[in-house]
Amino acid sequence: MLRVALLGAGRIGQVHARSIAANGDSRLIAVADAVPEAAQKLAADFGAEVRSIDEILVDDGIDAVLIATSTDTHSDLIERATAAGKAVLCEKPVDLSLDRALTALRNVATTGRPVMIGFNRRFDPQFAALKAAFDRGEIGKGELLSITSFDPAPPPVSYIRVSGGLFRDMMIHDFDMACWIFGGAPSRVTAAGSSIVDPAIGEAGDVDTAVVTLQWDDGRICVIKNSRRAGYGYDQRIELLGSKGLLSARNVLENTVEKITAEGASAAKPVYFFLERYMRAYEIEWTAFIDALRSGARMPVTLGEGVAALACAEAATRSAATGATVAVTPDMLGA
Amino acid sequence: MLRVALLGAGRIGQVHARSIAANGDSRLIAVADAVPEAAQKLAADFGAEVRSIDEILVDDGIDAVLIATSTDTHSDLIERATAAGKAVLCEKPVDLSLDRALTALRNVATTGRPVMIGFNRRFDPQFAALKAAFDRGEIGKGELLSITSFDPAPPPVSYIRVSGGLFRDMMIHDFDMACWIFGGAPSRVTAAGSSIVDPAIGEAGDVDTAVVTLQWDDGRICVIKNSRRAGYGYDQRIELLGSKGLLSARNVLENTVEKITAEGASAAKPVYFFLERYMRAYEIEWTAFIDALRSGARMPVTLGEGVAALACAEAATRSAATGATVAVTPDMLGA
Amino acid sequence: MLRVALLGAGRIGQVHARSIAANGDSRLIAVADAVPEAAQKLAADFGAEVRSIDEILVDDGIDAVLIATSTDTHSDLIERATAAGKAVLCEKPVDLSLDRALTALRNVATTGRPVMIGFNRRFDPQFAALKAAFDRGEIGKGELLSITSFDPAPPPVSYIRVSGGLFRDMMIHDFDMACWIFGGAPSRVTAAGSSIVDPAIGEAGDVDTAVVTLQWDDGRICVIKNSRRAGYGYDQRIELLGSKGLLSARNVLENTVEKITAEGASAAKPVYFFLERYMRAYEIEWTAFIDALRSGARMPVTLGEGVAALACAEAATRSAATGATVAVTPDMLGA
Amino acid sequence: MLRVALLGAGRIGQVHARSIAANGDSRLIAVADAVPEAAQKLAADFGAEVRSIDEILVDDGIDAVLIATSTDTHSDLIERATAAGKAVLCEKPVDLSLDRALTALRNVATTGRPVMIGFNRRFDPQFAALKAAFDRGEIGKGELLSITSFDPAPPPVSYIRVSGGLFRDMMIHDFDMACWIFGGAPSRVTAAGSSIVDPAIGEAGDVDTAVVTLQWDDGRICVIKNSRRAGYGYDQRIELLGSKGLLSARNVLENTVEKITAEGASAAKPVYFFLERYMRAYEIEWTAFIDALRSGARMPVTLGEGVAALACAEAATRSAATGATVAVTPDMLGA
Structure with a gap:
């Protein structure tokens, strides 16, 4: 059972929460959002807790982080989450700046943690x-x-x-x-x-x-x-x-x-x-993510x-x- | 919140159980099946209890009964459930015998309870x-x-x-x-x-x-x-x-x-x-059933x-x- | 070169005249119609002559007759044309009376001449x-x-x-x-x-x-x-x-x-x-007719x-x- | 009745010959081709005469010229035909050289004769x-x-x-x-x-x-x-x-x-x-050409x-x- 935290409780975060909950092999544990009401609502709907990002990243009970926050935070969060040992599924695009994304690519490589980018199509x-x-x-x-x-x-x-x-x-x-x-x-x-x-x-x-x-x-x-x-x-x-x-x-x-x-x-x-x-x-994207995590296979969409x-x-x-x-x-x- | 018992835990019963569980306005309370393991499995999957049909029919906490048993039991169960005051959604066909179905139609009329037949198409x-x-x-x-x-x-x-x-x-x-x-x-x-x-x-x-x-x-x-x-x-x-x-x-x-x-x-x-x-x-069939129950509208597919x-x-x-x-x-x- | 007479210069007769003229292996020689103006017009359009049915049937220079007259004349004309030794393509239906059509079938059989019915589809x-x-x-x-x-x-x-x-x-x-x-x-x-x-x-x-x-x-x-x-x-x-x-x-x-x-x-x-x-x-129907005539193959649509x-x-x-x-x-x- | 000469008796020339012949308002009079047998064959099929381009251009009985020769001759033939007072339908492209085509455009303008380019699509x-x-x-x-x-x-x-x-x-x-x-x-x-x-x-x-x-x-x-x-x-x-x-x-x-x-x-x-x-x-292209000629309307596809x-x-x-x-x-x- 993969224990998951969701960063970002907006429209696309809600879509992902449903996929996490519907999948028998994953459970939504925590939700973080800059807007407390949004986090609250989504956490209540899916039986999860509201937590800060800092709390989530230091929690050893969280296996994976799904990043569905605004694009300008993606690179930072990918780096922090992988540094904290989490597996990551991050919404597209990696970043608006190619240079910043390339830095994240190098930094993530040092952690050896798996990162998947959410190219749903x-x-x-x-x-x-x-x-x-x-x-x-x-x-x-x-x-x-x-x-x-x-x-x-x-x-x-x-x-x-x-x-x-x-x-x-x-x-x-x-x-x-x-x-x-x-x-x-x-x-x-x-x-x-x-x-x-x-x-x-x-x-x-x-x-x-x-x-x-x-x-x-x-x-x-x-x-x-x-x-x-x-x-x-x-x-x-x-x-x-x-x-x-x-x-x-x-x-x-x-x-x-x-x-x-x-x-x-x-x-x-x-x-x-x-x-x-x-x-x-x-839904299939989420299943592909957890299947790859469990089997140790290459991520279906890599950070590269x-x-x-x-x-x-x-x-x-x-x-x-x-x-x-x-x-x-x-x-x-x-x- | 409509409290529902499911009679029959076979293939089509499982489909209905999922619809009942997925709908925010209904909850699966009890499951009955002649094969105890089938009932057990389905009840476990959806957080319901295994009970006998007799227990279900006398339970005032059950509002509606979904009949997904073999066809030869449909008329009997429709009659018994409506006599016990339950709303009924019964799989097609009503019966293999037209005479028997006509008798059920007359008997149900005396109870005034709503019955819907599951013509899913x-x-x-x-x-x-x-x-x-x-x-x-x-x-x-x-x-x-x-x-x-x-x-x-x-x-x-x-x-x-x-x-x-x-x-x-x-x-x-x-x-x-x-x-x-x-x-x-x-x-x-x-x-x-x-x-x-x-x-x-x-x-x-x-x-x-x-x-x-x-x-x-x-x-x-x-x-x-x-x-x-x-x-x-x-x-x-x-x-x-x-x-x-x-x-x-x-x-x-x-x-x-x-x-x-x-x-x-x-x-x-x-x-x-x-x-x-x-x-x-x-899924839509189940929603139509509970919507009609709540609004008091005519059943979307009547016993007649x-x-x-x-x-x-x-x-x-x-x-x-x-x-x-x-x-x-x-x-x-x-x- | 198949030499053809057309009986009937109405709408469907005109369609057939065009096919006969467009095909390099057939030539429209004569046209008959109860309405002289219709026969005249069609004959002029396709370089043919106006003649009576009697004239056509006794003319050894005519190989085949295309019957596009009103249905009540079909059986008679099929019988007369085959008796005169012509090959026949007759519009559908053979007749409105099954008995009359059966008589025509028997009579044509004695002539040994090929008859095709125009089931264009x-x-x-x-x-x-x-x-x-x-x-x-x-x-x-x-x-x-x-x-x-x-x-x-x-x-x-x-x-x-x-x-x-x-x-x-x-x-x-x-x-x-x-x-x-x-x-x-x-x-x-x-x-x-x-x-x-x-x-x-x-x-x-x-x-x-x-x-x-x-x-x-x-x-x-x-x-x-x-x-x-x-x-x-x-x-x-x-x-x-x-x-x-x-x-x-x-x-x-x-x-x-x-x-x-x-x-x-x-x-x-x-x-x-x-x-x-x-x-x-x-067009293809006409080609199939003359191809079958030339090869001696069975008619593509028989009178039977x-x-x-x-x-x-x-x-x-x-x-x-x-x-x-x-x-x-x-x-x-x-x- | 538009009297037409066809320059070029190759594959596309044959297509055009059929359109000219099938149209009740035009008649194929003459055919020219560098390969005498090709010209002969096409002329025979459509009841036209074989002539040289020079003969065609000086013949006042020819109203229009259809140019279906090789591309490198198009500009020259367009210029000569319009100078000789003919209406022209010329196959695409006008030329392989844009400069040469521009010269032809200027030269044709001085003649005032209509030219259509055969963009069949x-x-x-x-x-x-x-x-x-x-x-x-x-x-x-x-x-x-x-x-x-x-x-x-x-x-x-x-x-x-x-x-x-x-x-x-x-x-x-x-x-x-x-x-x-x-x-x-x-x-x-x-x-x-x-x-x-x-x-x-x-x-x-x-x-x-x-x-x-x-x-x-x-x-x-x-x-x-x-x-x-x-x-x-x-x-x-x-x-x-x-x-x-x-x-x-x-x-x-x-x-x-x-x-x-x-x-x-x-x-x-x-x-x-x-x-x-x-x-x-x-077929429709040819009809459009002769319709425009007769009505004096702008050519459906101009040289420009x-x-x-x-x-x-x-x-x-x-x-x-x-x-x-x-x-x-x-x-x-x-x-």
């Missing part, structure tokens, strides 16, 4: 099925990967300002998908972006619509499309062209009902946003992989600003 | 969405309803022998769907069946493949197709032609991944069987509706034997 | 692909066949009155599909019909909505659904459940464009009616098969009137 | 339906356009060497689609390409897999994906994200048959290559639009070589 049954079919060789060698990832509506500009920008905040997921499917980081990144959805996002220094091209030295290419607004919901699709065929993971729809009338045929939309689409992925996604975001941010292709160098990956 | 999100769109008038008046319901593989012949036959055991669900969608029982039933899947099923006096036509006096028609073997999984679809268009509820697939190679395009199969397809429906489905099964059984159309008379519906 | 690329996959054994043995065939809108009641009724006029196509796919006529037919689309159709003695079940002695079952009004266009689908899987031929849509907005997803309707859906089938479809229609008409299952006896098939 | 019913829905405002303002265009198999390297490269030879179609849908040329082009399909293509100085990003000054973005090898056939899809939703034009499949067995679900592939997919588009697509190809070729974004300047568009 790897555990989505659709994307996992695509990856498994590809790894079985069903379409031969991978050549051209396409990732479509549109949000239903843009966040408030106040959030945009502290988000680190679309590439670090939103496309970070897609960079991880690309590196995961192709088994490693690209060597070159080219980005184009605009703020055609909302000019205020542009005034805040960010883009809301972007296309990024990743290139590997052996000729493989990945193109990622992001928009902060799809209107119809959450559009999450992947297509992979291989030497022998194409694999596609399509959206999950609200239901399977179709209608045809004189006006045309109609069907349900994709499910609205990430909680609807990825609820099952969060979290850094690689951030390196892509860093390169994309620079490329979008200049129009030039930017190299992803070994030092950006902590190598 | 009404709560499937796909079929519920179809029904809702139809009730909103999106395709006008209903004219021709088609229900496809194929199991992945036939049960053992030993089960077939005690099942009451395909019409009472399997198509009973589809009869209920037809009556539910069209808002009442048909007036005529015509059935054709054969044992082309497995001759041993024919030797046991049953059919494994059947087509049944239901007719209403105003000209509406429903056709139901059943097969005990689809090979590819559980095929559960409904199509409704109305005066202005067509509504279809398609299968739920294992995932959304598609592949195209020189050999052709391929995609996932439907989910394998009823537990995969209807798990969510069982359970009898109506059985009356259709009775008529279909007779029609398949003779080739003639059989009337569903008011006395068969307890009217 | 056998040549539809969708249904032909389904049939080919089934014949290759891709789903094992056929068990349960479902045919959906809805027209976009009912014809005028004046047409209904002389049509021979839905079973002979509309479902005749589906009877042929069933016999073709399953390789022979059924032994029993059960029909249910109503006039829910238009009561005036009922007053004219016909039905507009019908479900017919066909049974073979080895346990195979086919269910056919017809409606005179689908609202959204021409709905033409076939599903075949076999011992190892399911084959489905879906509708042909107007285009492949899909739209998703906040209101939902939408797509194109099926193409509107038989000319849009089956234009390609008519045209009679079998009519026998099913006859049985369905009787069954719908009585509610009883009606046998298709050998004498009804001309055996 | 604009007339594909799928893409035309997408464009029409977009122009009706069904998804609001266009923001992010995605074009997928994969060939079934790469051409021989000998062809690659003289093709002008993937961007001028293959992606030229997609550049035109982008400019057509968005109503004008982009201002910046960024390209990434590799020869992962066949290293010999790389050795010949070309790429076989490419992703190109087009940017407009108002923030609109288009991404084009090309591969010389899809394995499964011809993959031709377009997706357009607008402010209110998404439009997608999907592939045209060989048939609508689906199969489900224990091994999974399968369906037909896309039709194999451009002749299968775009045969109907070629043909130059714009070539300017995009030129910019993409340069960008792929350097990794830098390349501007599409007004002088590149002949402005």
Whole structure:
């Protein structure tokens, strides 16, 4: 039985609390949050205690820490928790600063403690099925990967300002998908972006619509499309062209009902946003974490992989600003 | 908080136990089963006690009884539980004997206690969405309803022998769907069946493949197709032609991944069987039961509706034997 | 070069004229029609001559006659043309009277001339692909066949009155599909019909909505659904459940464009009616006719098969009137 | 009746000859080809005469010239034909040299004769339906356009060497689609390409897999994906994200048959290559040309639009070589 403390009792913390409680092999022991009421509420719902982070880290009865606090605290907490001997599952991204994340990577290495980054999409049954079919060789060698990832509506500009920008905040997921499917980081990144959805996002220094091209030295290419607004919901699709065929993971729809009338045929939309689409992925993610801990296997998403996604975001941010292709160098990956 | 006892700790009892436990408004208090180990195991998993049916029925601390025992006990237990003042949710079918079910219907009426029959498919999100769109008038008046319901593989012949036959055991669900969608029982039933899947099923006096036509006096028609073997999984679809268009509820697939190679395009199969397809429906069914209890609303599936489905099964059984159309008379519906 | 005369210059005659002209191995020589202007127009369009039927039948320069006149003339013309030594392609149905068709069958047999009945749907690329996959054994043995065939809108009641009724006029196509796919006529037919689309159709003695079940002695079952009004266009689908899987031929849509907005997803309707859906089938049908003539192979649709479809229609008409299952006896098939 | 001469009797010339002949408003009068047998054969098939280009251009009985010769002759022939007073429909691309095409554009302007470039995809019913829905405002303002265009198999390297490269030879179609849908040329082009399909293509100085990003000054973005090898056939899809939703034009499949067995679900592939997919588009293209000629309307695809697509190809070729974004300047568009 894995004894777990949860740092952060916000929306995503609640999702994780449910997964921890629902899993027969883990138990939620303690909850910490800067907002006492939030910690209180969540602890009560799941039969856990409210404690401070300091208390949690010195408690030998806590085996693992799930970090779901704000992004600017991730690196610090990962370092402190591993130094205290805890296993860690930390929400994405590792950090907004690539340099800071690289420091954390080095520091964690000295502790030898396992750290997993919460790239939930790897555990989505659709994307996992695509990856498994590809790894079985069903379409031969991978050549051209396409990732479509549109949000239903843009966040408030106040959030945009502290988000680190679309590439670090939103496309970070897609960079991880690309590196995961192709088994490693690209060597070159080219980005184009605009703020055609909302000019205020542009005034805040960010883009809301972007296309990024990743290139590997052996000729493989990945193109990622992001928009902060799809209107119809959450559009999450992947297509992979291989030497022998194409694999596609399509959206999950609200239901399977179709209608045809004189006006045309109609069907349900994709499910609205990430909680609807990825609820099952969060549960599987948690199971994968505790399974790896128990078996001693490599973490399903390593801290180094979290850094690689951030390196892509860093390169994309620079490329979008200049129009030039930017190299992803070994030092950006902590190598 | 609704205090619940579960009669029957088999496969379907376990599904219900999970729904009862997961719902914040109900608690599983007691479990009874003829096999003590089964009761023990389930009670332990959900923090309930093992008790005899007699103990449960006299306990004023039990508000509701969920009957998930073998079909031949349903009528008796419904009568005893309602006589003891309990609310009841009973698995389908009400009984294998229409006469016995009609007696139960009369006896329950004298108690005034609410009884719901567990026709889970009404709560499937796909079929519920179809029904809702139809009730909103999106395709006008209903004219021709088609229900496809194929199991992945036939049960053992030993089960077939005690099942009451395909019409009472399997198509009973589809009869209920037809009556539910069209808002009442048909007036005529015509059935054709054969044992082309497995001759041993024919030797046991049953059919494994059947087509049944239901007719209403105003000209509406429903056709139901059943097969005990689809090979590819559980095929559960409904199509409704109305005066202005067509509504279809398609299968739920294992995932959304598609592949195209020189050999052709391929995609996932439907989910394998009823537990995969209807798990969510069982949860919603339980919520609908306790919501109706609390609000005092009409049960979402009444005992009378359970009898109506059985009356259709009775008529279909007779029609398949003779080739003639059989009337569903008011006395068969307890009217 | 096959030299062809066309009897009947109406809508379907024009379709055939185009196929004859477009095929490099046939030439349209003569056209006959009771309406001189229609014959004149069509002859001019395709560089043919207007002649009387008598002139055509005595002309040794005519190899084949395509009969596209009104149904009540089919049997007579088939008999006269074969007696005159012509090969014949005759539009469906053979006749409205089964007895008359059986007489024609016997009379044609004495001439030894080839006669093909124009069941165009056998040549539809969708249904032909389904049939080919089934014949290759891709789903094992056929068990349960479902045919959906809805027209976009009912014809005028004046047409209904002389049509021979839905079973002979509309479902005749589906009877042929069933016999073709399953390789022979059924032994029993059960029909249910109503006039829910238009009561005036009922007053004219016909039905507009019908479900017919066909049974073979080895346990195979086919269910056919017809409606005179689908609202959204021409709905033409076939599903075949076999011992190892399911084959489905879906509708042909107007285009492949899909739209998703906040209101939902939408797509194109099926193409509107038989000319849009089956234009390609008519071309392939004609090619199949002349290919069979040249090679001396069996006609792709024999006169006997045209009679079998009519026998099913006859049985369905009787069954719908009585509610009883009606046998298709050998004498009804001309055996 | 438009009297037409066809220059070039190769594969695509034959396609056009059929369209000219099938259209009631045009007649094929003369055919010219450097290979006398090819000209002879095609002329015989369609009842035309073989003539030299010189003879054709001086013949006042010829109204229009369809140029389907090799690309290196296009500019010359366009100039000569318009100088001789003919209307011109010329196959894509205008030229491999942007400078030469710009000269032709200027020279043609002095003649005042209409010239149409044969970008057949604009007339594909799928893409035309997408464009029409977009122009009706069904998804609001266009923001992010995605074009997928994969060939079934790469051409021989000998062809690659003289093709002008993937961007001028293959992606030229997609550049035109982008400019057509968005109503004008982009201002910046960024390209990434590799020869992962066949290293010999790389050795010949070309790429076989490419992703190109087009940017407009108002923030609109288009991404084009090309591969010389899809394995499964011809993959031709377009997706357009607008402010209110998404439009997608999907592939045209060989048939609508689906199969489900224990091994999974399968369906037909896309039709194999451009002749299968775009045969109907070629017919509509020809009709659009003669309709515009007769009405005096603007050509459906102007020579200037043909130059714009070539300017995009030129910019993409340069960008792929350097990794830098390349501007599409007004002088590149002949402005």
